[in-house]
Amino acid sequence: MNIGLVPMRDQAVPVLGGAHDSDGWDVDTPWHFHDMHQLLHATAGSVDVEGAEGRYRIPHQFAAWIPAGTVHRTRIQKVASGSVFLSAELVPPPVAGARLRVIRAPALLREMMAHARRWPLGSGEDAARRAYFACMASLCPDWLADEVELVLPTGEDPRVERAMAVTRDALATITLAEVCRESGLSERSLRRRFLAEAGMSWEAYRRRLRIHAAIAMLDGTDRTVGAIAAEVGYENQAAFAKTFREAVGMAPTDYRNTKRRPAA
Incomplete structure (x- = not known):
C-alpha cells in the first residue's frame, strides 16, 4: 500500500489553523496522512472515512477527528462539507489520541467550523486567526470526549x-x-x-x-x-x-x- 504525507501547511510559514472547503466535491482519496489534526464535518448528508479500525459513516450531526499522522482515506460524494486543520502543537497527543474517531458536533462546533472559512489554509496569519484557532483547540478536549461508535470494522x-x-x-x-x-x-x-x-x-x-x-x-x-x-x-x-x-x-x-x- 502506497501511503503518502499530504502536508497542510508551509513549514517555512507555519500557522496554528486553517479551513479547507470541500463543498460539492466528489472526493475519493488514496490512503494518506496529514501533518495537522483534522476536523471533518458534513453540513448535509454524510461523508465516509476509513481508518485502521474500519469504515466510518459520518452524518451531518457528527464530525470526524483525524489526528496528525493518522493514516486514512476519505470519500465525499458531492455533499456540503469542510475541514478545519489544527496544528499538532495546539492539541497535544494525550488529548488528540492516535486514532480516528467520530464525535458529536454540537451547535458551537458547527458554527465555529463554518466561521473558520474566513481563514483558509494557505492564507496569511494574523492575531485574530491565531486567537480563533487557539480557542477551537482549547475546546477540543470536551468535544473529543463525546465520541460515538459508528465504525464498521x-x-x-x-x-x-x-x-x-x-x-x-x-x-x-x-x-x-x-x-x-x-x-x-x-x-x-x-x-x-x-x-x-x-x-x-x-x-x-x-x-x-x-x-x-x-x-x-x-x-x-x-x-x-x-x-x-x-x-x-x-x-x-x-x-x-x-x-x-x-x-x-x-x-x-x-x-x-x-x-x-x-x-x-
Missing part, C-alpha cells in the same frame, strides 16, 4: 469478509444460520472468528450496518421512519427507534429534522 480473514459481505447484501432478512452456511463456518467458529477479527459480535455488526443504512435513507430519501425501519430489518418502529437512539444519540425523526433547520 473490516476484516482480513476471507471467511469473515464473506460473512460481512453476505450480511450487507441481505441486511433486512439475513440470519446467523444463513451467514454460517455462506461462509462455510459452524456457528461456534463464526462467532469466535468474527469477534477476533472485528472486535464485536456478528449481531452487533449487523445492528451497526442497519444504523448506517438507516442514516443514508434518512439523509437521502423521504421515506417514512416506519418504512426505513422495515427496510433495514426491524419488525416494528419502536425497536428501531430505540436502537437508533442508542447509537446516534437522538431519535430518527429528530435526526432527520436537524437537517431541515439551521443550527441553533
Whole structure:
C-alpha cells in the first residue's frame, strides 16, 4: 500500500489553523496522512472515512477527528462539507489520541467550523486567526470526549469478509444460520472468528450496518421512519427507534429534522 504525507501547511510559514472547503466535491482519496489534526464535518448528508479500525459513516450531526499522522482515506460524494486543520502543537497527543474517531458536533462546533472559512489554509496569519484557532483547540478536549461508535470494522480473514459481505447484501432478512452456511463456518467458529477479527459480535455488526443504512435513507430519501425501519430489518418502529437512539444519540425523526433547520 502506497501511503503518502499530504502536508497542510508551509513549514517555512507555519500557522496554528486553517479551513479547507470541500463543498460539492466528489472526493475519493488514496490512503494518506496529514501533518495537522483534522476536523471533518458534513453540513448535509454524510461523508465516509476509513481508518485502521474500519469504515466510518459520518452524518451531518457528527464530525470526524483525524489526528496528525493518522493514516486514512476519505470519500465525499458531492455533499456540503469542510475541514478545519489544527496544528499538532495546539492539541497535544494525550488529548488528540492516535486514532480516528467520530464525535458529536454540537451547535458551537458547527458554527465555529463554518466561521473558520474566513481563514483558509494557505492564507496569511494574523492575531485574530491565531486567537480563533487557539480557542477551537482549547475546546477540543470536551468535544473529543463525546465520541460515538459508528465504525464498521473490516476484516482480513476471507471467511469473515464473506460473512460481512453476505450480511450487507441481505441486511433486512439475513440470519446467523444463513451467514454460517455462506461462509462455510459452524456457528461456534463464526462467532469466535468474527469477534477476533472485528472486535464485536456478528449481531452487533449487523445492528451497526442497519444504523448506517438507516442514516443514508434518512439523509437521502423521504421515506417514512416506519418504512426505513422495515427496510433495514426491524419488525416494528419502536425497536428501531430505540436502537437508533442508542447509537446516534437522538431519535430518527429528530435526526432527520436537524437537517431541515439551521443550527441553533
